[in-house]
Structures are given as C-alpha cells and as structure tokens.
Amino acid sequence: MRFALRRCGVLVWGVSLSLALDLSVELGLEWYWGAAGLGSGLSLTAHAEEVEPPAHRVLHISSSTAETTLDPVGIQDLYSAKLASVLFEGALTYDYLASPAKLIPLLAEGMPEISDGGKTWTIHLKKNVRFAPDPAFKGKERTVQASDMAYTLYRLLDPALHSPFSFLLEGKLVGLDDLAKKAREGKQPYDYKAKIPGVEVVDASTLRLRLNAPDANFGHSLAQPNLGIIAPEVVQFYGDQMGSHPVGTGPYFVKRWMRGASMTLDRNPYYRARPWAFESGQDPASQKVIQEMKGKMIPAIPRIEIKIIPEAQSAWLAFRRGETDLIDLPSKLSPVALSRGHLKAELVKQGIQHEIAVEPEIIGNYMNLQDPMVGGMDPAHIALRRAILMSSDDEAMIRVIRKGQAVRLSYPVPPGVLGHDPKYKSMLPYDPVAANFLLDAYGFKKAADGLRRQPDGSPLVVRYWRTNEGESRDMEELAKRGMDQLHIRFEGHAVPFPDLLKAERSCQVMMRQFAWIADYPDGDDFMQLFYGPNIHANNVFCFQDAQWDRLYQETVALGPGEKRDQLYQKMARMIEMYGVMKISHARLHHELLQPKVMGFHISTIASLAEWPFLDLR
C-alpha cells in the first residue's frame, strides 16, 4: 500500500506540474518556466503594442525548417533570410511583383546615384526611420543614420563573425578588405571606427561608397537580408547573442519566440507609412494581386504566427484543418494535393488558392575536370565526360525523384533570374546510343568482362559521390543505371555532408549531383560558379579555361543586357562542350493558400518573405 501511495504522490506531483505549466502559459509566465527549465518560451514583449489583434487578423504560417540565427551577418538558410527580410531593412530591396527581379529603394530615398564610371555610389537614406523598440535603446527613440549603414557594411566583413555572405562585399569597397585582412592575420583588432575611402559618411543620412572596380551587381548586394541595417548599440548590448535579438526597422518585430519551434511577429509600431504600390507584373495573377492590394498599407496584417512543422504530414493536416494559412507544398505531398500539376477538385471547391513558380535554381550532374580518371582537356576525356553526362536521364529524375514537380532546364541561368535564355537548346540530350558511339569513337573499348577501359587499356571507373540522405541514394541509382547503359564500371561513394564539401573544394569529387539556388537574382551568381579563380571555392567542377575566364570578366563589367546575354550563351555552350555540367532541372514551388489570404505572389527572390505584402479577408 505504501508503494501505491508513493506512486499516487508522484502522479499528483505530475498533474500539479501540468496544471502549473498550463496556468503559467495562461498567465503569460512561460518565460519563467523557460528559465527554470520547464518550458521554452521567450517573451520579448517589453515595449510591444499591448493591443491583441482579433484572431481573424492573424496570419498563420508553417515552415518545415527551423531558423538558425537572426543576426543578419550569420544568416545563410532561406527561412532565416525570409524572417530577416521582415525584421530588417536595407537600402534597397526588390519589387514584389517584378519578374525578372527589379531593384527598388527601401531605406534609401531613391536609387543610388552612380558616378565615376560606376565606381562611386551615393545613397541618401530616408529620414526619421525608427528602429523597432528594444531595451538596447534604453527607452530612447532611435532613428536610422548613415553611420548605421556604414557599421552594417563593416560588420559583414568582420573576421570574428565569419559571415557566410561576406562575399557580397569582399573585394568591392576600397580599403574594407585590408581592414579585414589585418584583423584576420592578428595584426590589429577589426576597427569599426577606421576611416576607409570605400565607406564615407557624408552626413547623417548620406553615405558614399567607393568601389574598387565598377560592379553592375553591387545593388543586389545592398538588397540582401544580410545587409539589413542594424544599430551598433544593439550589437554592444547583446554581444554574441545578437542572433537571438533581432532589432531592425522592418515592418514586423519579434514579440514571442521559442527557438526552433514558433515565433510571433507583431506589426512594428514605429513603422513608417508605406503604401502598397507595386505595379510591375503584367500577367493576370499579378494584376489580381494589384487589384486586391492597391490602396492598402504595408504591412496590412497586424500579427503573424509562425510554427516550425518539420513533418510533411503534420504540416498538411494542419493546413487542411485551417491551423495554418499557407503551405509550401513538399514534393512528397504533391500526389495528395495535385492532379497533373493542378489543384485537386475537392480543394478548389473549398476555395483553396494555388500559386506555382519555378525555383531560381539549377540542378544537374557535374564532372571534375581535374580528376585523374575523367578530367583533362584532351579530346578523348572531353568525349568521355560528354558521354557520361548524356547518360543522365533527366526526365526520369523529374518523374521518379521529383514526383513530376520540376521543370527541365538546360541553361546555367534559371528562369526569373537576369540573363536567363528560354530558347537555349542543350547539346547534351539523354541519348545512351549516341553516348556509346562517342565512347567507341574515342577508344573507350569494351574488355572481355563487357566493361569499357580507358584508351590506354587501364581501368575505367566512375565514382559517384553523394551524401547519406535518401534522395541522394535515389540519384545514385539513376546515375548507376546510366553507367550500366554505357558499360562503365560504377562506384557509389556516400560520405557525410561536411566531408563531401571538403572533398569537392579540394577537387577530389569525380562526379555528383549539384544544386545552386540564386543568392541574388542575376546570372552572375550562376556563371561565377565556373570561373577559374573560384576553384577551391565555388568552382567545384575545377574547370579552368582561359577563354571562358576572359568572357566571364567581360560580363562582370557589362552588367545585364543584350551584350552580356550573348556572351552568356557562348559560355553556356562551352560548359556543355567541355563536358563540365549538364543542367537538368529546377524544382517547382507550389504554395497553397486558405481562401482568406489576399495578395500572395511567389516572389522571384527566394529570400524575400511575402508576408508583409498580404492581407486577410
């Protein structure tokens, strides 16, 4: 009996714990439980608007991945970048509806004044733009100054922060790289107060930037969430916990946050009057959005509730139950919601809205041009690589692995990105017969075991690298099937992701499937992948060709336009000709929306959240 009584005591304690937890959240005391290790809420409500919006004015969103950090310089994943895009603002941003992407001013009064042959950019910031309220400001009103933008630029290159997006400014502003280099070499601390010619604060709202060389893409750098303007005192106040305390000038601020689980964003009470005035899209879908939203203010929705739902089934059921208002449909759920690419009739009847767009990305198999087996620029090895790439069955990849939710691509610049060529025809079709003919013609003969050998009789083995994930296993199966058709010995090689990156950057990966999603919506983001000096960095193909590199340098100076497009076409052809990479496909982005959501349009900029531009019926 004593035993049973003791057990009852434990149960009573357990129930008490549950009720206490329950009561605490009802009373808004979840932070205290978090501190005591019994909950995980973090309330950031110190200076928030106290008025609770009605339930029908709250937008509910889910994300399959959790945020990493909300310190702009540390962000490298898309979901965190989207969050940053509503919490912080840079000098420039993108037109919500424009495709291809179009830069527009955000915190700048107008587009930068460019002089000195493209080397000097003068930016006039809007006056009286206030940061969201935060204890770091000690109750004082804090408006954005040109010095804040200068600090933000300096901070991106701070070696101590090792920003994954430091490339946005590396080598661009006169003197900034030297400052970072000295700090990296330990010669002196990174000096935020050092005056450099590249960044000049002219007055409280004017910043003059001097570039090492004209750069047509510099505006894109200024529009990235990683350069959302921050105040130095916030960094000093929170130190290495900046990632947990996002304080910007964006339309929303963080009201509550359970890291990796949920977040409540409330309308920034200090946000300036910003009318919804996008007019770029000429297509019917954009026109519908314009009709719905014209005359409203940004942001129209007072509160956004975000939940991290990693499992596709849970996200789908939550959407169907109306617990969330938007769902980025995972490809594994497409058979449940879509029929031949269109929304199923039962969902249409319920008024569910469906938006579809091609992701700004390229996916395809590549070969390493410095690999001892398949590398080299001699005709035989070029033919070998082309034959291997021609055995890649892209349609099967789309049908089987992507469940039909991808589009065939062959150009290195995807749709929606400046420099895309929709008319480009690939010279590397899926054609095992032609590929075998090519191998025969260049001396890769079959031996007695039925497998091909190198022209000198040595073994020929294709080693396909991949990570341990399920999808990459399927990709390996498809690659093996292609090699079997070519009678080439095939080896799959699965390694952890960091090891794969390491091997790739030291030119040890013979072949693998590669994907690249736009960091900024310009063809340069994709073409730089093949640039010779980027070997051991982004040029994982280890491809170096003097002619190609010369053409690339020309395109950098030219900027978007017909002349650059012509050069891109030539460069794309060379990539195929040398058997560097076969661009295969880009995934489709399906977004489903509850009937009450207005103004949704899938932005061509993956890192730009649509939420501030929406309203609820």
Next chain:
Amino acid sequence: MAAYLIRRLVQMVPTLLGVILLVFLLFNWVGGDPAYVLAGKFSNPDDIANIRRQLGVDQPLYIQFGIFLRQVLTFDYGLSWSTQEPVSHIFLTRLGPSIALLLPMLILETLIGVAIALAVAYVRDSWIDRALTLSTTAAMSISLLIYIIVGQYFFAFVLGWFPVQGWANHGEGWVRYAVLPILLGLAVSIAPAIRLYRTFILDEMGQDYVRTARAKGLSETRVMWVHVLRNASIPIITNVLSSLPGLLIGAFLLERFFSIPGIGREVIMAVERSDFPVIKAITVSVAIATMVFNLLADLAYQWVDPRVKLS
C-alpha cells in the same frame, strides 16, 4: 551507505571518461570538418581556415580533448555552431517540454501497467489473461510511427478532438496540446510494460510467502497489493529508473510530428545540421544520467526491501 555511495561515485569516473573518449573519437572520426558547412556557399580556403581556428578544430587532438573534458566538467559546451545559442540554454529550455510530455507518460504507464499486470496475474490462464497477452503482443508489433500517423490523422484531423500539432506557448493550454501525444506514446509503451510487470508478479505469486499470507487469512487485496507488489517492485523500479534517462533525449518522433519543442526534436535538428556541441552535450548528459539513475535504482532497492544490503 556513505562508503558505498562514494565507491559507486568513484567507479563512475572511469566509465564517464570512457564515454567522453568514445564520443570524442566518434565525432572526430565520422563527423567531418564543420568549417566547410559553416563557411557557407561562397567560402574560400582562407574563410575555412579562419573558422577552423575560431572553433578550435585546427588544434591537436589532445588539446581538443582537453577542451571537451573541461566542457563536461563545467557543463559549458559553448555555443551551438548553427544557431549561436548557448548549448546550456538549449538544454534548459527544451528539457521542459520533453519532461512535460514524458513524465506523465511514464507515470501513467507505470501505474496502469502495474494495476493491469496485477489484475491479469491474479486471473492467470483465464481467457482475460490470454486475450490481454494476445492484444499486448499485437500492440507491441506495431511501430510508434504508425500509431502517430494514424492517431494524428484520426483523432486530430478527422474527429478534431485535438490540435494537429503545436505546443503550449501563446496562451493555449498544455492539456490541449499534450493529451494526444501522451495517449499515443502510452498506447505504444503500455503493452510491453504490462507483459514485463505481469512476469515479475507471477514470479512472486509462486513464492512460499504468498501461500503463508493466504494461510494466515489475509485478504487477496492485501496479499496482492502489499506482499506481492512489494516484492515485485525491485525489478519494476529497475525498469522505471532505467527509463528515466530517456526523459533527457525526449520522444523524438512524437516531438517531431506534433511540433513539440523538446530535446528529442533538438537532437534530430542538431544531427541534421552537424551541430556537434549540442550532440556532444546531450550524449554525455544522457550517459551521466544513466549512471546516476542506476545508482538511484540500487539505493531504492534497499528502501523498498530492507533485506537488501548495499556493500
């Protein structure tokens, strides 16, 4: 007792060192170089070298091991590599939801499991006993994943009795969110518990002291709930206490499907992100907890049965 305690605590030290060494070697052997992931898409060799220096992974292995030892002793594992959140804060904030989910589950499992096991042991070989044996075997044969998928679909989506997912954080109650995951977790864990406890109780019911108690005219309730249960409680306590370290790693499938911000979900995220400080902290903590709860189980034996001598 004090001597026993001290001896056991001292014995834990080499075990813990072994665990730490194993974890360290495993992460260095299979973990890969984190700098390549953290450096991002546009990194160059200089960036990678800079990150390796800051993480300390460019140091010789013995220095890295020393740092790891210090982290274990001070419970300061530094910052998460992917989120820059202090690992101790991650532990502190994610432990609550896991405990709030798993502790009621464990308590209910033990109470219900013991009660049912006593009942079926009492009527052993009857049709009730056989039906329960059959049904628990069937229940044990079904994966937790099936329980979760079907349970979430049926009880939350079709019937709408519970939310599909979520956790108490914005003013809505714990009961509202926790009941379905707890019931589903219980549905999986209760069957093996009943089978196990029934065996323990049947072993005791065949003992001479039970016959003696009945011969003395004690009621069946007293025989079963006091004499049998008391003697069967040693293996039951072992089983319950050995389950307790599991509270530290959470029920990752339940937490993932129901979007519960517990430790289990954090472990999965840390693995997906190769966030080694978090993985190391949780692995070592679970090892320590296992040793501590084993010690507590030994102490509890004496508490339950004074005939047990700790030496």
